[in-house]
Amino acid sequence: MARGTSTSRLVYLAVFAALLALTVVTVLVSYVDLGLGNVVVALLIASVKASLVALFFMHLKGESRLMWGFALIPIVFLSLIIFGTLVDTMLR
Helix, strand or coil: CCCCCCCCHHHHHHHHHHHHHHHHHHHHHHCCCCCCHHHHHHHHHHHHHHHHHHHHHCCHHHCCHHHHHHHHHHHHHHHHHHHHHHHHHHCC
16 A cells, blocks of 8 residues: 555656656657667667656555566566567677
């Protein structure tokens, strides 16, 4: 359960604005040819956006360490899969 953290509307609006700005940045970066770097940059931006959503809209910011552990396990596995895919792509 959350520890009674209250978040104001201003914080939600700021997070929403950040998500919109990061979406615009993702679209703009897609027009720049970075080779394999496009995938890396897009995944980094998507990770930041997912973190913002999880922290504020899913209220993970005030949860216990046990809940954070359960939330981070899929992220670690997904990171390993993405890293393995990128390494495999670079070595071909």
